[in-house]
Amino acid sequence: MQNVQVFHFEDNGVIPNNPRLPVVFYTAAFKDNLERIQQVFEKHGWGNSWQGGVFDFHHYHSNTHEVLGVMSGSARLQLGGESGQNVEVxxxxxxxFPAGTGHKRLSASEDFLIVGAYPGGVEYNLKTGELGERPYVLEDILNTPLPKTDPVYGDAGPLFSAWNI
Structure with a gap:
């Protein structure tokens, strides 16, 4: 397995983040199989997949976890809201990203392309930290079920230990 990092973020009053689960970042998980990212996610039960970019504003999903795999290019993302962590992908x-975790694109190469997917193919919502979103989103985040598989490794993998699955 490649290098794995975890990032924990606190609720900053705008972006709730996840009080229990960290972001899990897999460096070069698909460096030799870029064309298979979406297929592997779907094989491991992470569906409702799409290809595109990352929004240039802080957002999160309160009703599901999300996996993003970089198919081409590179970007600088800000995770966890305004006071979060900047990460190069x-x-x-x-x-x-566990439910509730904010993310935003700060910059990207022209060829930046990702594939996104959700455990069980859940239809995700889009939240931006508006005042009216609370307290509903906080309850939603805590009630989001844990995934049954790691999106990269299936029945084993770093997600299981990072999230105590």
Missing amino acids: AAGDVCV
């Missing part, structure tokens, strides 16, 4: 990298 490149082709082959994978980020798993």
